[in-house]
Amino acid sequence: xxxxxxxxxxxxxxxxxxxxxxxxxxxxxxxxxxxxxxxxxxxxxxxxxxxxxxxxxxxxxxxxxxxxxxxxxxxxxxxxxxxxxxxxxxxxxxxxxxxxxxxxxxxxxxxxxxxxxxxxxxxxxxxxxxxxxxxxxxxxxxxxxxxxxxxxxxxxxxxxxxxxxxxxxxxxxxxxxxxxxx
Amino acid sequence: xxxxxxxxxxxxxxxxxxxxxxxxxxxxxxxxxxxxxxxxxxxxxxxxxxxxxxxxxxxxxxxxxxxxxxxxxxxxxxxxxxxxxxxxxxxxxxxxxxxxxxxxxxxxxxxxxxxxxxxxxxxxxxxxxxxxxxxxxxxxxxxxxxxxxxxxxxxxxxxxxxxxxxxxxxxxxxxxxxxxxx
DNA sequence: ACGGACATGTAATCGGTTACATGATTAC
DNA sequence: GTAATCATGTAACCGATTACATGTCCGT
Numbered sequence: 565x566x567x568x569x570x571x572x573x574x575x576x577x578x579x580x581x582x583x584x585x586x587x588x589x590x591x592x593x594x595x596x597x598x599x600x601x602x603x604x605x606x607x608x609x610x611x612x613x614x615x616x617x618x619x620x621x622x623x624x625x626x627x628x629x630x631x632x633x634x635x636x637x638x639x640x641x642x643x644x645x646x647x648x649x650x651x652x653x654x655x656x657x658x659x660x661x662x663x664x665x666x667x668x669x670x671x672x673x674x675x676x677x678x679x680x681x682x683x684x685x686x687x688x689x690x691x692x693x694x695x696x697x698x699x700x701x702x703x704x705x706x707x708x709x710x711x712x713x714x715x716x717x718x719x720x721x722x723x724x725x726x727x728x729x730x731x732x733x734x735x736x737x738x739x740x741x742x743x744x745x746x
Numbered sequence: 747x748x749x750x751x752x753x754x755x756x757x758x759x760x761x762x763x764x765x766x767x768x769x770x771x772x773x774x775x776x777x778x779x780x781x782x783x784x785x786x787x788x789x790x791x792x793x794x795x796x797x798x799x800x801x802x803x804x805x806x807x808x809x810x811x812x813x814x815x816x817x818x819x820x821x822x823x824x825x826x827x828x829x830x831x832x833x834x835x836x837x838x839x840x841x842x843x844x845x846x847x848x849x850x851x852x853x854x855x856x857x858x859x860x861x862x863x864x865x866x867x868x869x870x871x872x873x874x875x876x877x878x879x880x881x882x883x884x885x886x887x888x889x890x891x892x893x894x895x896x897x898x899x900x901x902x903x904x905x906x907x908x909x910x911x912x913x914x915x916x917x918x919x920x921x922x923x924x925x926x927x928x
Numbered sequence: 929a930c931g932g933a934c935a936t937g938t939a940a941t942c943g944g945t946t947a948c949a950t951g952a953t954t955a956c
Numbered sequence: 957g958t959a960a961t962c963a964t965g966t967a968a969c970c971g972a973t974t975a976c977a978t979g980t981c982c983g984t
Contacts, residue, residue, distance in 0.1 A: 576848055602938080602972085625979080626936060626979080644849055661889055666823065666826060679831070714907050783964090787964060809963060
């Protein structure tokens with residue numbers, strides 16, 4: 565139920581419409597908790613039913629501006645301080661590694677090289693974003709920068725790991741199956 | 747559709763029953779692609795319908811031993827070499843970081859300390875598992891060890907990040923809100 | 929006048945989780 | 957005999973994705 569809390573978190577900063585929130589998801593939460601338009605409007609409806617948010621104002625084009633309620637704030641604080649984050653891993657990149665024995669070692673190494681490359685691109689993306697965000701000095705920047713740093717460290721770690729893993733395969737395939745020698 | 751490929755990958759090593767596969771999921775794939783019993787039996791049914799696997803033998807207690815077909819092997823190889831892994835991030839741990847401005851800085855720091863602690867525990871778990879697995883010298887060990895190493899590096903990275911982030915909050919809250927001075 | 933952005937909603941489908949349900953065989 | 961393990965299946969529900977559907981307002 566984290567989408568719910570993401571919405572509460574955003575509404576705790578400013579009241580906003582579904583449309584506004586969608587934009588925020590696209591630009592700043594896309595990398596930690598992506599959500600689609602359908603999902604978002606549906607969840608806002610449920611939040612309003614549960615009285616965790618209220619429709620504070622209505623504008624042109626059927627615009628509904630939502631605001632967080634006291635109950636919503638309480639729920640948000642509870643989630644922030646008293647609910648253990650659950651770590652779901654589920655990486656299909658790592659799953660493939662488990663079955664790399666099914667292809668020849670050159671293909672396996674190519675796979676890991678590609679992953680290193682992808683992680684390097686990711687890293688560059690994070691670097692660009694960090695420079696872009698660093699200008700502002702608001703709340704969003706302070707805490708947003710912490711997750712940006714996570715992204716930087718994660719992509720660096722993954723690149724190094726993939727390069728190391730490629731070397732490991734080279735080592736073990738080099739000894740197990742010498743290239744047509746003898 | 748990665749569960750499907752996980753099953754194909756396991757069956758490419760040895761024929762097995764749903765029950766056998768479930769045990770393998772619980773012990774060795776739990777950390778990269780967890781799956782439940784219901785999901786697994788349902789997917790095996792679909793794989794058989796699609797003729798990517800066959801029922802190679804039937805045993806006592808209604809046991810069905812599945813074997814991968816040529817079409818299944820082809821699908822597995824295609825997935826391994828030609829399908830780009832998709833990176834879904836979705837970390838509720840990081841999502842909370844975005845909203846840490848909602849609680850006071852001592853609570854925010856406590857949150858990050860707790861995450862550092864959890865990552866340290868994770869790291870120990872991976873270390874224990876590595877020693878345990880390192881004995882065997884089969885395929886599963888070779889490639890399994892690569893993902894174990896990923897787990898070690900990931901948990902180390904996350905611990906270091908959380909400790910750094912706690913320091914960042916201390917720094918910025920220390921300057922923004924001096925303790926009752928003046 | 930018209931195109932683009934604003935704005936909200938619904939329906940179908942899918943993958944995953946939890947819970948329920950049942951029964952056979954084996955080891956003690 | 958009986959408990960543990962082996963073994964398979966179904967149903968309800970939930971969150972997420974994709975696609976469809978509709979309409980309004982604003983700037984040029």
